[in-house]
Amino acid sequence: MAGKKKEIKPLATGDKTIPPKGAKMIPIYIMGKEYLVPETLTIMKAVEYSGFKYVRGCGCRGGICGACATFYRYLGDYKLHTGLACQTVVGPDMVLAQLPFFPSNRPDYNLEGLESSPHEELRRLYPEVFKCVGCGTCTRTCPMDIDVMDYIALMKRGDLKGAAHKSFDCVLCGLCASRCPAQISQFTAAMYVRRLHARHEVPKAAHLESRVEDVKNGKYERMHKELAKMKQDDIKKLYVEREREPDMSELGKWMPEDKEHL
Amino acid sequence: MSGYGPEFQELIKKVVATRPARVEASRRGESFPALTMKEREIWLGKYHPDYKSDGRRAVEVGPNKGDVFPEEVSVLLESKSMLTDVEVNLDNPDYETDVLVIGAGGAGTAAALAASDEGLNVLVSTKLRHGDSNTVMAEGGIQGADQEGDSPYYHYLDVIGGGHFTNKTALAGAMTNDAPLIIHWLEKMGMMFDKLPDGRMKVRHGGGTSRKRMHSAGDMTGAEIMRVVKDEARNRTKSINVLEFSPAVELLTNKEGAVTGAVLQNLETHEYYVVKAGSVVIATGGFGRLHIQGFPTTNHYGATADGIVMAYRAGVSLTDLDSTQYHPTGAIYPEQNVGLLITEKVRGLGAQLLNVDGEQFCFPLEPRDVESACIIRECLDLGKGFTTPTGRPGVWLDSPMIDMLHGEGTVRKELPAKYIQFKRYDIDISKEPMLIYPTLHYQNGGLAINEFGETGVEGLLSAGEVAGGVHGRNRLMGNSLLDVLVFGRRAGLKAAELSKKSKKGKDTTLTLKHIEDFEKELKKSGITDPMVGPVVLPDYTPDHVKSRRWTSL
Ligand SMILES: Cc1cc2nc3c(=O)[nH]c(=O)nc-3n(C[C@H](O)[C@H](O)[C@H](O)COP(=O)(O)OP(=O)(O)OC[C@H]3O[C@@H](n4cnc5c(N)ncnc54)[C@H](O)[C@@H]3O)c2cc1C
Ligand code: SF4
Ligand code: SF4
Numbered sequence: 001m002a003g004k005k006k007e008i009k010p011l012a013t014g015d016k017t018i019p020p021k022g023a024k025m026i027p028i029y030i031m032g033k034e035y036l037v038p039e040t041l042t043i044m045k046a047v048e049y050s051g052f053k054y055v056r057g058c059g060c061r062g063g064i065c066g067a068c069a070t071f072y073r074y075l076g077d078y079k080l081h082t083g084l085a086c087q088t089v090v091g092p093d094m095v096l097a098q099l100p101f102f103p104s105n106r107p108d109y110n111l112e113g114l115e116s117s118p119h120e121e122l123r124r125l126y127p128e129v130f131k132c133v134g135c136g137t138c139t140r141t142c143p144m145d146i147d148v149m150d151y152i153a154l155m156k157r158g159d160l161k162g163a164a165h166k167s168f169d170c171v172l173c174g175l176c177a178s179r180c181p182a183q184i185s186q187f188t189a190a191m192y193v194r195r196l197h198a199r200h201e202v203p204k205a206a207h208l209e210s211r212v213e214d215v216k217n218g219k220y221e222r223m224h225k226e227l228a229k230m231k232q233d234d235i236k237k238l239y240v241e242r243e244r245e246p247d248m249s250e251l252g253k254w255m256p257e258d259k260e261h262l
Numbered sequence: 263m264s265g266y267g268p269e270f271q272e273l274i275k276k277v278v279a280t281r282p283a284r285v286e287a288s289r290r291g292e293s294f295p296a297l298t299m300k301e302r303e304i305w306l307g308k309y310h311p312d313y314k315s316d317g318r319r320a321v322e323v324g325p326n327k328g329d330v331f332p333e334e335v336s337v338l339l340e341s342k343s344m345l346t347d348v349e350v351n352l353d354n355p356d357y358e359t360d361v362l363v364i365g366a367g368g369a370g371t372a373a374a375l376a377a378s379d380e381g382l383n384v385l386v387s388t389k390l391r392h393g394d395s396n397t398v399m400a401e402g403g404i405q406g407a408d409q410e411g412d413s414p415y416y417h418y419l420d421v422i423g424g425g426h427f428t429n430k431t432a433l434a435g436a437m438t439n440d441a442p443l444i445i446h447w448l449e450k451m452g453m454m455f456d457k458l459p460d461g462r463m464k465v466r467h468g469g470g471t472s473r474k475r476m477h478s479a480g481d482m483t484g485a486e487i488m489r490v491v492k493d494e495a496r497n498r499t500k501s502i503n504v505l506e507f508s509p510a511v512e513l514l515t516n517k518e519g520a521v522t523g524a525v526l527q528n529l530e531t532h533e534y535y536v537v538k539a540g541s542v543v544i545a546t547g548g549f550g551r552l553h554i555q556g557f558p559t560t561n562h563y564g565a566t567a568d569g570i571v572m573a574y575r576a577g578v579s580l581t582d583l584d585s586t587q588y589h590p591t592g593a594i595y596p597e598q599n600v601g602l603l604i605t606e607k608v609r610g611l612g613a614q615l616l617n618v619d620g621e622q623f624c625f626p627l628e629p630r631d632v633e634s635a636c637i638i639r640e641c642l643d644l645g646k647g648f649t650t651p652t653g654r655p656g657v658w659l660d661s662p663m664i665d666m667l668h669g670e671g672t673v674r675k676e677l678p679a680k681y682i683q684f685k686r687y688d689i690d691i692s693k694e695p696m697l698i699y700p701t702l703h704y705q706n707g708g709l710a711i712n713e714f715g716e717t718g719v720e721g722l723l724s725a726g727e728v729a730g731g732v733h734g735r736n737r738l739m740g741n742s743l744l745d746v747l748v749f750g751r752r753a754g755l756k757a758a759e760l761s762k763k764s765k766k767g768k769d770t771t772l773t774l775k776h777i778e779d780f781e782k783e784l785k786k787s788g789i790t791d792p793m794v795g796p797v798v799l800p801d802y803t804p805d806h807v808k809s810r811r812w813t814s815l
């Protein structure tokens with residue numbers, strides 16, 4: 001049976017859309033051109049259903065990578081909407097265009113050896129952040145419902161912790177930057193602030209530091225070597241008999257009976 | 263209004279009808295009986311896609327000739343190069359680099375950073391944007407033994423026990439040993455780990471762990487890792503050059519078969535680029551988008567096994583690639599959630615699986631592979647599954663039981679992300695059940711490597727989901743993010759070392775001799791009409807469009 005491509009009956013239908021019989025078809029306008037697609041599809045699947053093959057504008061297909069930023073309006077309505085193509089359902093008379101890339105400002109930096117306070121560093125690297133006019137367009141634009149204007153305000157005020165947490169859900173889609181009258185690249189500034197905050201304002205994990213020392217001294221390589229020499233049955237026994245830390249234990253307080261292998 | 267139309271509502275009534283009795287039974291501690299070991303074996307053999315002989319066959323060429331793989335994988339391993347019978351000029355490389363990294367997910371970016379730490383220049387080829395990958399999708403967490411009551415020793419035991427003792431021990435040892443170094447490296451790069459106020463890592467248990475060592479960053483751990491390592495790479499434009507939308511489509515070798523470079527393809531202009539490199543790291547991730555046997559997948563758009571195809575032609579052997587992790591509960595409705603992962607936690611909190619008649623048919627917390635087999639059996643063999651309007655089979659996952667068992671509000675509190683993802687489509691999972699079916703989640707096996715990421719073919723290294731052996735035939739949650747960073751860094755360091763050495767007299771000619779040899783073998787095996795590989799991007803063009811494409815693109 002060499003070389004014969006066997007036809008296999010699929011157990012399911014992968015990611016290709018198979019519309020049900022009698023599915024209601026609705027008109028959408030992909031970059032202004034009309035296509036008829038079954039209702040209930042996401043923009044991404046509707047675009048593929050129409051015959052497009054993505055190169056840009058598609059990544060995780062699960063709402064977390066930010067590759068599929070999309071602008072849309074409905075015919076006869078002035079309102080401009082945004083969404084992620086993989087998460088937004090098409091509606092009748094939707095007129096859409098994806099924004100797979102938007103130029104942003106991102107200066108290089110060195111996270112180590114800051115010359116001044118984190119807030120000053122931010123001012124030096126991203127002076128434009130301090131020129132936000134507070135129009136709120138970014139917040140209205142964000143498909144992740146992040147209060148972008150607020151995290152920018154927190155940055156201006158020097159509350160980097162607040163800004164880091166407020167911006168945490170950002171998927172770097174660039175939609176906010178595309179609409180900012182002050183020409184700020186909010187999401188690159190936020191990326192910088194999150195790293196700055198986690199590196200310089202959050203206390204380091206002391207237990208991790210000391211474990212790293214032990215690893216570097218080869219402590220566990222020695223233990224692993226011992227294990228490698230053991231018979232499989234003995235290892236299975238060790239596995240079955242290993243102690244389990246209770247679910248409700250307090251972090252850093254619980255200790256096993258066997259302390260020899262810590 | 264509910265996101266479930268009237269035809270769904272009719273069937274949901276059957277679920278609602280049996281619910282009070284099921285909740286009562288759960289309260290009494292009664293559950294549907296688990297399968298015996300013997301039954302498990304039979305059901306797995308008959309229904310699990312890994313064991314079913316249907317849809318699987320031996321590959322007829324290459325280092326693993328005679329080994330059985332899913333049809334989709336075998337066909338791909340027997341594919342021919344895009345560069346067969348075309349005029350290729352390899353004399354003037356477009357890029358010369360110390361290290362070439364193929365694939366910019368977690369593993370590839372870690373490799374690039376490690377080689378750049380060694381003072382070398384790195385060229386990174388990637389298919390989509392930097393970071394569009396499976397790494398970005400990991401929600402749950404990353405393991406690492408850094409608490410006082412834990413150690414890499416116990417982590418190791420958990421890893422090999424979870425892998426049913428099929429792991430390559432040197433790899434499991436390297437991964438657990440380096441784990442604290444990796445967590446520390448991420449902390450130092452400014453990753454926002456979940457921490458206590460004093461800086462202590464907030465860690466949790468995961469399936470199969472003996473100690474709490476699951477680190478997280480909210481419910482987007484992988485996304486946070488990816489954006490941090492990518493951001494760091496972007497700070498090093500002097501030493502790291504990332505070529506987006508330019509996947510590798512073939513390796514290049516010298517006359518002895520050592521890898522000396524690769525051919526990339528610009529997906530937008532369709533130009534090919536020739537790269538000459540001191541060493542090459544393959545970090546192209548998993549194969550979910552091959553949709554083995556038509557399964558939906560949790561994987562990102564570019565997960566098409568390209569690295570496997572290229573390396574196999576260059577002589578790298580495969581380990582455990584016949585073993586695939588199907589997550590039993592992937593969403594199948596609404597259409598926009600298809601493939602979406604519904605975490606084990608839902609069943610952990612008491613939600614049961616029900617067929618179209620609202621009846622239980624299996625113990626909800628069987629091991630992942632067994633649970634998947636049960637669901638497939640119910641739908642395809644017994645015909646008691648639900649079929650969605652888009653033709654997908656599935657069963658109910660009765661999430662409303664959770665609030666009834668643990669109190670109003672539990673679903674929203676414990677499963678906030680899932681709650682929102684369904685609420686968006688007007689389905690309140692605390693009041694209405696979900697529809698699920700097994701989904702293709704993780705490639706357990708892959709390219710065989712040693713603990714330094716070496717593949718056995720000179721000049722070629724590999725790391726991440728594309729490589730196999732670390733987890734054996736079953737991976738525990740939280741060890742994959744760890745794996746990709748540990749072996750990404752290790753492979754990057756080794757690649758740097760090899761590249762430095764290669765400057766002293768390695769034959770660096772660029773040829774496609776391995777391709778010519780491979781294609782001779784194809785002919786000899788009677789494979790006369792092979793497909794062209796690698797796949798690069800999956801094709802979701804519907805039939806009504808295809809039928810109107812009178813000429814090829
Ligand atoms: C939904 C989901 C949830 C998960 N949850 C967890 C979890 O909680 N914990 C955990 O530890 N693991 C989890 N995993 C698994 C884990 O995320 C992945 O196994 C891991 O991140 C893979 O990393 P990688 O770098 O090897 O591959 P990827 O991150 O997939 O990166 C591979 C890269 O290579 C590129 N590429 C592919 N082909 C080519 C080519 N021909 N040329 C150039 N580039 C190419 C791809 O585009 C991609 O950018 C999860 C996976 C998924 C899908
Ligand atoms: S903050 Fe900006 S880049 Fe981030 S998700 Fe919102 S709109 Fe997109
Ligand atoms: S859009 Fe720009 S100017 Fe307006 S609030 Fe946001 S950051 Fe400020």
Ligand code: FES
Pocket residue numbers: 057058059060061062063064065066067068084085086087171
């Ligand atoms: S494709 Fe990743 S967010 Fe839509």
